[in-house]
Amino acid sequence: MRLLGLAARRLAASLPALLLILIGLFLLLQLAPGDTVDALMAQMGGGDERIATELRVFYGLDLSVPARLGQYLLRLVQLDLGYSAIYGKPVATVILERLPATLLLMTASLSFAFAFGAVLGVVAARRVNRWPDTLISTLGLIFYATPSFWFGLMAIVVFSVHLQWLPAGGFGDVALGLTGFAAVLDIAKHLVLPTLTLALIYLAISLRIMRAAMLEVLTLDFVRTARAKGLTETRVVARHVLRNALLPMITLIGLQVGTMLGGSVVVESVFTLPGLGRLAYESVVQRDLNTLLGIAFVSALLVIAANFIVDMLYARLDPRISSGG
Amino acid sequence: MNGPTRREALLLAASAIAAPGFTAMPAFAQETPKRGGVMTVHFATEQRILNPSLQASTGVYIVGGKIQEPLVDLDSAGNPSPVLAESWESSADGKTITFRLRQGVTWHDGKPFTSADVQFTAMEMWKKILNYSTALQQFLTAVDTPDAHTAVFRYERPMPLGLLLRALPDLGYVSPKHIYEGTDIRANPANTAPIGTGPFKFVQYERGQFIIAERNPTYWRPNLPYLDRIVWRVVTDRSAAAAQMEAGQILFSPYSSLTIADSQRLGRDPRFEVTTRGNEGNARTNTLEFNFRRTELADVRVRRAIAHAINIPFFIENFLGDFAKPGTGPIPSVSTDYYPGADVPQYGFDKAAANRLLDEAGFRRGAGGLRFTLRLTPAPWGEDIALFSTYIQQSLSEVGIRIEIVRLDAAGFLRTVYREHDFDLATGWHQYRSDPAVSTTVWYRSGSPVGAPWTNQFGWQNDAADKLMDDAATEVDPVKRRALYADFVRLVQTELPVWMPIEQLFLSTFNKKLKNTGNNPRWASSSWHDTWLDS
Numbered sequence: 001m002r003l004l005g006l007a008a009r010r011l012a013a014s015l016p017a018l019l020l021i022l023i024g025l026f027l028l029l030q031l032a033p034g035d036t037v038d039a040l041m042a043q044m045g046g047g048d049e050r051i052a053t054e055l056r057v058f059y060g061l062d063l064s065v066p067a068r069l070g071q072y073l074l075r076l077v078q079l080d081l082g083y084s085a086i087y088g089k090p091v092a093t094v095i096l097e098r099l100p101a102t103l104l105l106m107t108a109s110l111s112f113a114f115a116f117g118a119v120l121g122v123v124a125a126r127r128v129n130r131w132p133d134t135l136i137s138t139l140g141l142i143f144y145a146t147p148s149f150w151f152g153l154m155a156i157v158v159f160s161v162h163l164q165w166l167p168a169g170g171f172g173d174v175a176l177g178l179t180g181f182a183a184v185l186d187i188a189k190h191l192v193l194p195t196l197t198l199a200l201i202y203l204a205i206s207l208r209i210m211r212a213a214m215l216e217v218l219t220l221d222f223v224r225t226a227r228a229k230g231l232t233e234t235r236v237v238a239r240h241v242l243r244n245a246l247l248p249m250i251t252l253i254g255l256q257v258g259t260m261l262g263g264s265v266v267v268e269s270v271f272t273l274p275g276l277g278r279l280a281y282e283s284v285v286q287r288d289l290n291t292l293l294g295i296a297f298v299s300a301l302l303v304i305a306a307n308f309i310v311d312m313l314y315a316r317l318d319p320r321i322s323s324g325g
Numbered sequence: 326m327n328g329p330t331r332r333e334a335l336l337l338a339a340s341a342i343a344a345p346g347f348t349a350m351p352a353f354a355q356e357t358p359k360r361g362g363v364m365t366v367h368f369a370t371e372q373r374i375l376n377p378s379l380q381a382s383t384g385v386y387i388v389g390g391k392i393q394e395p396l397v398d399l400d401s402a403g404n405p406s407p408v409l410a411e412s413w414e415s416s417a418d419g420k421t422i423t424f425r426l427r428q429g430v431t432w433h434d435g436k437p438f439t440s441a442d443v444q445f446t447a448m449e450m451w452k453k454i455l456n457y458s459t460a461l462q463q464f465l466t467a468v469d470t471p472d473a474h475t476a477v478f479r480y481e482r483p484m485p486l487g488l489l490l491r492a493l494p495d496l497g498y499v500s501p502k503h504i505y506e507g508t509d510i511r512a513n514p515a516n517t518a519p520i521g522t523g524p525f526k527f528v529q530y531e532r533g534q535f536i537i538a539e540r541n542p543t544y545w546r547p548n549l550p551y552l553d554r555i556v557w558r559v560v561t562d563r564s565a566a567a568a569q570m571e572a573g574q575i576l577f578s579p580y581s582s583l584t585i586a587d588s589q590r591l592g593r594d595p596r597f598e599v600t601t602r603g604n605e606g607n608a609r610t611n612t613l614e615f616n617f618r619r620t621e622l623a624d625v626r627v628r629r630a631i632a633h634a635i636n637i638p639f640f641i642e643n644f645l646g647d648f649a650k651p652g653t654g655p656i657p658s659v660s661t662d663y664y665p666g667a668d669v670p671q672y673g674f675d676k677a678a679a680n681r682l683l684d685e686a687g688f689r690r691g692a693g694g695l696r697f698t699l700r701l702t703p704a705p706w707g708e709d710i711a712l713f714s715t716y717i718q719q720s721l722s723e724v725g726i727r728i729e730i731v732r733l734d735a736a737g738f739l740r741t742v743y744r745e746h747d748f749d750l751a752t753g754w755h756q757y758r759s760d761p762a763v764s765t766t767v768w769y770r771s772g773s774p775v776g777a778p779w780t781n782q783f784g785w786q787n788d789a790a791d792k793l794m795d796d797a798a799t800e801v802d803p804v805k806r807r808a809l810y811a812d813f814v815r816l817v818q819t820e821l822p823v824w825m826p827i828e829q830l831f832l833s834t835f836n837k838k839l840k841n842t843g844n845n846p847r848w849a850s851s852s853w854h855d856t857w858l859d860s
Contacts, residue, residue: 032736032737033733033736033737033740033741033745034733034734034735034736034737034738034739034740034741035736035740036736038735038736038737038739038740038744038778039735039736039739040373041739041778042706042735042736042738042739042778043370043372043373043382043384043735044380044381044382044456045381045382045383045456045756045764045779046456046457046756046764046767046777046778046779046780047456047457047459047777047778048456048459048460048774048777049774049775049776049777050459051454051456051459052776052777055511058511058512085373086371086373087373087532088373088374088512088516088517094532097531097532097533098533152565153564153565153568156565156568156572157568160568160572161568161571161572164572167572167574168565168568168569168571168572168574169558169560169565169568169569169574170534170535170558170574171534269561269562269565270562270564270565271565272534272558272559272560272561272562272565272569274531274532274533274534274559278533278561279533282371282533282561285734285735285736286736287736
C-alpha cells in the first residue's frame, strides 16, 4: 500500500513536467525555419507551389499554431499520439516498432557498464595507488575522453572489415531470413559492437564512482569493527563495504537511463540500428512534430519508470530511506 | 580475381588478332550471367513514399524503379528505348502523341496492364501530383484509349516529342488504376508497398532498417531478372556505409552517398569500382545564386566580379578530385543534344578584373579594405557544397567582400531562401534532368510562385530570356529548339542571375561482384533486370 502511494505521488508529480516538456517542444519546433512540407520538398528535389499547398492541407499545416497545439493536447488526453508525417502510420505504431532495439541496446549497455564498472572499481579500490589501480584508472580516462562515434567506427574497421568476426551494422541479417533461435543469435551478434561502444563511456563513469565510494566506505568505523572481529578482507569487502558503496551507483543508473536514450543517436546511426534516437533525429530534420512529441512522451515515461525503480531499490539496499518517508 | 581467366584472355587475344575492331569489348561481356543471389544496396535517406509516379527523386527511383516501370527508358547510348510503350509517334503539329503499349504485361497482383492504367496515371498523377511533371504536363488535356494497348496523349499546345521522350524515363512511371482509383492517392497504402510491372516484386519495408523486393516470376522480359532479391539497407551515416561496403554487407552505394575521402579510398581498392559511369543522365551543377533585392548584387558588374574572384579549377583540383569539371552554363556538357559549347561568356579567375569591376560599380574599399558584407546560405546536402561555401568565403575576402556563412538544415534552407528570400548569396545544386525544359529553365523564368524551391526566386526578370524559354518549350523542330537554347545560355551567362561554375556527375560505388552495372545513363534509377551477381 505504501509502495502504491509512493508510486502515485511520484506519477502525479511528473505529470505537469511532462505537459510542460511537450508544450515547450511543440513551440520550440515552431521556431525552427521550415515545416515538414519544406523537408519533403527538399527530398523530392522540387515541385510547384500548388503541390506544396495541397501537401500542407494533407498534413494539417494550414491551421494556426494554437489550433494545432490544442488539437494535439486534446488527442493526447485520449492517449492518441497522432499520425506520423514521414512514416504514414500512427505515431504509437512507429515508436513501438523502434522501442525494442533501443531498450535492448540500453539494457545491455547499462548492465555491462554497471557490472564491469563495479568489478573494476572494486579491484582498483582494493589495490589503490598500485599498478592495477593505475591501469584501470587510465583505461577509464581513455574511455571517458574518446567520443563514441570514433570508438564505433574503429570497432567496425577492426572487427568487421579486417577480422570479419562481427557484422558492421544493422539489427539482424535480413538477406538470410532467419527464424527462431538462429534469429536471436543473429541479433545478439549484431548487438555486440554497439553495446560495447555505448557502454564504454558509462563504464568509465561507473568504475570511477565505484572506486571513490569504496575508498570512502573502507575508511568508515564499521569497517574497522568488522576487521577487528577477525573477518577476512574478502568478506569485509563483499558483505560490508560493497552494499554501502552501491548506493551512488544506483543513483547513477537512474540518471544514465535518460542520457542513454539521447546518447544512442550516434551509436544507432553508426551501427544503423532502428532505435528511438535515430527516429528522433530524423523527426527533427523532417519537422515531423507528432513523431518527435511522441518520442519525448515515451522517453519521459521511460525515465520516470527508471527513476521509480531506482527509488524502490534504494529502499531495499538501505532500509533507513523508506522508514524516513 | 575478377579479371578474365587464362582461357578467356587467350580467346580475347585470339579475337584481337582476328577482328581488331572489337578489341575494345570489355572482358565481362564474355561472361555468362549467373542466376540467383541477393543484391544489397545502400539506402541513405528514408523516403515517405516509394511510388515513382508520385514523387520524382533519386531516393524513390533507387527502390521504386525496380518495382514499377516507365513507358520509356534510356538505352546504353542514351536514346529513348521502349519499356511499357513499344513505339510512339507525334502528329505534325505536335499536339497529339500516340503510344502503342506492350501486350501481355501483368501487374504484380496478376491484373493485366492496359491503356486505362496509362490514362489514369497520366491524368491523376503526372498532371496533378508528380513534381516537375505537373509543369511538363500542364497543357495535357486528355489521354484517349481507343483500345487496350493504345494511349493517345492530347495537348493544348505543341509538345516536342524529344522533350517528352527524354522526360518520360523519370516522369513516366505507370501505376495500377485498379489500386488507386477512387482512393485518396496521397494516402494510398500502395505508396509504400508499391505494385508495379517491373522485374522485382515488393516484399517488405521495415522503416529505419531495410526494404526487400524479390524476383517477379512472371516478368515480361523472358528469363529475367537474374537476381533473386534486392535488399536496400538504410544506412544514414556515411562512414558506416563505407565500412559496410568494405565488410561486404552492401554491394552498391549510389548517388555520391559516401564521403569524398571514402570514395577516393575505395576507388584505389581492387575489390571496388568508384565511377560516374551510369550517371550521365543525372548531371548536376553547383550554383551561386544572387539575391537581386540586395542593391550591390543587382548590379551585373558585381555578379561578374564575384565570379572572377573565385578560382574554380583550383577548387576542383584540390577539393573535389577527378569527378568534377568546370561548368560553362546551365546546360551541362553531357546533354549532347542541347549543350551549346563553351563559346558563351565565361568568367575565368582574374582578381584584378574583379577588383576593377567592383571599383567601377562604385563599391570602393573602405576601412580594413572592406567593400561590403554578404550572407551566404549553403544548402545542407552534399559535402562539396559545404566546402564550396568556405572557398567562396575565402576567395571573396581577397577582393574586399566579407562573407558570413549561414548554415541551415534542409527545411530551413528551402524556407529561408526560396520562400522568405532572406539571403544574399546561396549555393547548392541544380539538377539537370535530360532536357532543359524539365528542371533547368525554371531557375531563370520569372513569375515563379513564391516558395517554389529551385526556381527563380532571385528577383531577376528579363523579357528576352522569358520569351526564349517559352518558345523553346513548345518548339517542335529539334534544330530550332537547340538554337533557342543556345541563345538562352548566352543570355543568362551574360546577365548571370545564377552562376553555375561546376559540373558534376553522381558517383556510384560498386562491389565488383556485381555485373552489368552502369550500362545506361540512369542506371541507379533503372530496373536492374539484367544485373547479376558473380559468386
